[in-house]
Amino acid sequence: MTPSPTATGYAHREVTKPPNWHGLVVWDVMLNAVTTGVFLVAAVGDLARPTAFAPVAAWAYPLALAVLLADLVCLVLDLGNPLRFHHMLRVFKPSSPMSLGVWCLTAYSLPLTGLAACALFGWRTEWLHPALLVVALPFSFGSAAYKGVLFSTTAQPGWRDARWLGAYHVTSALAIGAGVLWALAEWLGASEAAGLLRWATAGLILLGVYPAVRFAVEFRASRVVMVVVTVLSFVLPLVLVATPQAAWVAAVALLVGGYVARSALVHRPHRS
């Protein structure tokens, strides 16, 4: 019989403590990707080809707002003391990605509300709409950009080494946004926008391959997660780009793939 193990010491242990981030945070990261992705792609389309994108945009902004609100609910409920959410607004600390993100999300939510209201009530003015878009764009972009950096700017195993996490998150958000809008356009019968979005989806998925690969390597993602995410987020949507009728399937694949990747991301420190 081998001698019993004795005191184990500390050398083999992970020093850091995982933050109390679980399901709500997974949803937060996911919804962040959806709202910013949907808005950014719709806004670019709305500005570049207003006529083609008008029917899609009318649905896209309320959708982005709804998802943003759901995201904010997740964010608030995940706090140790949700009644103190407003404490986030007492300082602006660019050194903290979370502070930056909260301010971006807040700043993004206001013009987005205007845009959604315009869309829902059919107010379409010459100057207000583009003005709101221009104001919302950088904050929406900031909201997408901070999220990944928030995770990579920590001491947690997996996250701390993920230099490409932010880039992965933002490209993935855009791809998801494009995919969702593509499906929306197909459903609305906005064929011109659908055609454009089909190509945008394909292009954004391909753009995301590089950061995704770099991120997966640094993150040391599990093999199962890698296969699932590769198939759902990259292979399947790319294949489906050829068949316009499958827009819905592609969008769902992108969403599920994005969720699986983010779930693996958020839970990574708890596995160490």
Add this chain to the structure above:
Amino acid sequence: MAAEFDVTARGSPAADPPPGILGKVMRHLLHPFRRGTPPQPQPATGFYTDTSVCIGCKACEVACKQWNQLPADGFAFTGNSYDNTGALSAESWRHVKFVEQFDVLRSLRERVPGNGGGTSEPLAERAEHSPADGRLSLDVIPPPADRWLMMSDVCKHCAAAPCQHACPTGAIVYNEFGNVYIQPDICNGCAYCIAACPFGVITRSHFDGHAHKCTLCYDRQKDGLVPACAKACPTASIQFGPVAELRERAAKRVDELKQRGHAAAHLYGNQRTEAYSELHSFYLLLDRPAVYGLPDDPVNPWVHMRGDYLRTVAFGLAGLLLTLAVFLLAGRPA
């Protein structure tokens, strides 16, 4: 928006809430936005923990809990030597670690005479060579090969603290003593500081959902008292004082230990490295930091933030431009 020092504002007459539910709500909403005058900065204070004289009595843990009225962290027998606290947490701001080094050093023991290795080295002869009127020459006594290392761990009070960078509410501040302090009335429990700390110091309390950690007895310091743990430490393993003075004392002690054959004695966190700031709570260790559950080379996550943003923004903009290009160029009648 600097002014993060609103500690002194608490308890001021202005804090009297107007009556009624509405008053309570108003107070709750407005309370965090009040501002006070930052106190006059003082020389930075900190801890110097000399593990070579720690006897593992855990008086620091108990003194800390008693002074700060922290709850017990649960009754769990771990089997990891005498460490049943397990880790630092929101409820345990001091944690004494126990490292048993016995069989791992067997090979060493066999080389060092007279430490249980059954050597026949004639020690009597060696002792007789010692000077007659002075003390017994110290090199006769090599440091024992079998070791039970003990160390009282605590918040490192980093000079540039990741938790402070991370905190989105401004709850974590440097107080006038240069200590990292979580204002308990501001923290909203986002847990980012927990994720940011490379030493695993902070956790969120089950009781109030807020992050807590060692305050370096801010309240005692303000009254001119020594932190409870340092006061309770019977062997001066935990020393408190102005950091500059502690560093001097510590350097002297390392030299002394090295002379006595503790080749591995070194200070941890007394100097900044490329990747991390100096610590205001630093340690004298007798082995590699990892043995004590400390990162050998801590990295401040913020050294990467700029690059991470750059990559993110670059790929984000690339995506937007790509989208724009597709929308502008594709599907247009030629």
Add this chain to the structure above:
Amino acid sequence: MPGLGATLGRGAATTYQQDLANADCLLVMGSNMAEAHPVGFRWPLKAKENGATLIHVDPRFSRTSALCDVFVPIRAGTDIAFLGGLIRHVIEHDKWFREFVLAYTNAAVIVDEGFRDTEELGGLFSGFDPTDRTYDPQAGHWNYAGANGKTQHKDEGNPGTHGYGHMGGGEQHPQPQKDPTLRHPNCVFQILKRHFARYTPEAVAGVCGCSPEQVVRVAELLAANSGRERTSTIVYAVGWTHHTTGVQIIRAAGILQLLLGNMGRPGGGIMAMRGHSSIQGSTDVATLYDLLPGYLPQPTTDDAHSTLRGYLDKETLSTGYWANMPAFVVSLLKAWYGAAATPENEFGFGWIPRVDGDHSHLVTTDRMARGEMTGYFVFGQNPAGGGMNAGMQRAGLRALDWLVVADWFETETATFWKNDPTGPPPRDVKTEVFFIPAAGSPEKEGTLVNTQRLLQWHNQALDPPGDCRSDAWFVYQLGRRLKELYADSADPRDWPIQALTWDYDRRHPHTLPDRTASRIHDEPDTLRILQEMNGRTADGRLLQTFGELKDDGSTACGCWIYSGVTPEPGRNRANERDRTPGNPVEPNWGFAWPLNRRVMYNRASADPDGKPWSERKKLIWWDEAEQRWTGPDVPDFEPTKPPTYRPPAGATGMAAIAGDTPFIMKTDGLGWLYAAKGVKDGPLPAHYEPIESPVGNSLHPRQPDNPTVRTFPGPLNPLAAAPTADFPVVATTFRLTEHYLSGPMSRFNSWLNELMPEMFVECGPELAAEVGFANGDWVTVRTPRAGIVCRALVTSRIKPLRVDGRAVHQVGLPFHWAFAGETVGGNANDLTSIVADVNVSMHEAKVFAVRVEKGPAGGPGLLPTKRPVAWPTREPTPGTPPAAQPEGGYAHGG
């Protein structure tokens, strides 16, 4: 205590803890000082910082070992063998301090030629009576040659009488026959040399389980750090006393320190670390049954003790300081009986109860378990949890009619009738239990007398809650009611109660530190009690020193050794905390008995001519110009007696003590390497195995264990026949820093419980592999008395030892758990046995034989009797603004 008393004159630590920092080498043995006395351990560490060598000799590698330079593992219960090895090495290699030994010890004294040593009698000394297993020192010729002093009578060798009287001292002829060349075959030195000759490093190693080199190494380190220029200290605690050979272990340490010249000198001496708070004080004021306050022998049923005259004639030593005993005794009687004590009634001497046998705690427990007792008061003690053979203790409690327990919490002793997992259902327990809520130490004032004989007053910080009262209140009020009850009695047996002075009412308003009046009006005035101990003259003046005591009834003194603590009205030296810069002795911090001497026998810090042995180690010296002894400490000598003083023939009292003999409590002023009187199991220490041991005695094969040990056979207290194969593992009990004694003060506190939440057995990986359990598993540890379930803490700190040619496993059991409190668990004291050594009726908790078994899975299934306090409460601390609330409390800040 007789161990130190018989050797040096006083049964107490010879030095003070701060003095440990002055040592050049420290041997910590029979003590886990870093864990049990962590605050005092700063001084050994200071010494280490100054370059001293710290040695720890112990069965377990403990937190103390971790801080020492040298650790030597030995088998529990082999301390005499190890010390014997050191003594032999020091003698054989001529490492002893010749001038010191010749002048200050009885090395040169010639012993009666009829004396026979263990060497000649197969492990026994001459005078052993196998019928009642006691020694007759007279028949054994233990005395000095041609002695005319009082020899130790056989009946005084009986257990239960004269345990501590005179602190174990005894009379010897002040000017015996001597051979200064130390060559006489019957001189003490030659006897010593022959006695320890068989303790060779190899033989010692074979008994202890260490290596011969380690014995030599420790001896060499001690020898190299002793002499004129250097001193070494020996530190011990209950790891030495809790043995059937405890007194002799301490004797061996005394012999070693005398040989090395480490007595009465800075950084020298023997530091006895006490096991409880103020245990020194409780022996000083005689909570022991066979003592009167100040180590005066309790009168016995002996005919000679029927009158004061007879008692004093028999017990007073004619030379040395104890010659003043009549003054101490009469003053004590005057303090107790006041005006009722007159020369005509022998100052009430007849009212003092006589001892008729052994009424020590364990012997009483044995009687209690046999139904011979009816009632029991328990203050600040927990026999059902912490008493030896706690199962038998509980059986004893069940056989009582009534029991009064005063404590902070409902301890095992208070709840044995309902929560004892091994006991019958509550309806079958007939004992009526009264639980008295006690005040905690911050809730009352009084003195603590610590390990270095230092009286330190502590003030009351706040009133105790509810009905809680101090122990002094309870005893005082009980006494008042008894006096009331018997006030009108004419029965002579009630006279002592009628005559007793019993007035400690407060004469001043009882105020607390915050200047509010105390809620409690009938607390006795503790300072008045201390003043009574200090003593007064007939006109009420407080005494400055016990030198003022008289035997004619003109002085009253409750405890002569405390005289001087309250030298004048309004002054309480125990409450003084003044620093004295430049004087390391810090004479104005508290008050050390006797007469504030911090290092006892400090005359020995100077050579026979009165000059310091060395500049580096000077403490007290003879100032030729001033014609008096001087130095930073209070001289433990007549201040103006010159070194050249030689007693005239027939001198008595202190006049019989020469100017160059520092041990003034001894009748000859010498340190006793050989103790002809004062120790009941032999004039020299010899190694005997513990009562329960898995191996035989390889040093004295014909005599396995101490021949004078008393056992208490019965179904509740069976012993494992030695050496035993059924119980092959050596067990020792030990203390953790995290808990206090059997846990009444710590297992009701969740801050301490979380640090050490469960009972465990500490054992090596080899034993775990042999039995087949892993670290953290539940195991059962069994002795013939009981089996307890606990966790296994498997650690490489414990290693099997090679003893008698085979591997012997050792395990360590902390004795902090039982069935009451927030955390509960197996009780190590359920495993221990009741045996009693002949000198002080001491048990053997520090070593016994056990068997370790796997399981049962799931543990003992005990439930805590107290739920941990939900903490912090949501209620803010009253009267405190939010910003000042405790940082970790719920109410802090917002």
